[in-house]
Amino acid sequence: xxxxxxxxxxxxxxxxxxxxxxxxxxxxxxxxxxxxxxxxxxxxxxxxxxxxxxxxxxxxxxxxxx
Numbered sequence: 713x714x715x716x717x718x719x720x721x722x723x724x725x726x727x728x729x730x731x732x733x734x735x736x737x738x739x740x741x742x743x744x745x746x747x748x749x750x751x752x753x754x755x756x757x758x759x760x761x762x763x764x765x766x767x768x769x770x771x772x773x774x775x776x777x778x
Contacts, residue, residue: 713752713757713774714775715735715764716746717773719743721770722743723743723769723771727766728763731766732762734753735750735752736772744771744772
């Protein structure tokens, strides 16, 4: 499973990095960014889904669900 942020949609609400700080961080301008290559570590699936579900702009995407 991988996560990504659509930078064209992100408005900097910060919910992704508040909910899943192991997957997302804040860039220098306050927008969300994916940490590393976006690969979700074992046990992080719930946080990835919660971050996607709580993004008001639907900018967080989860791919590779099995």
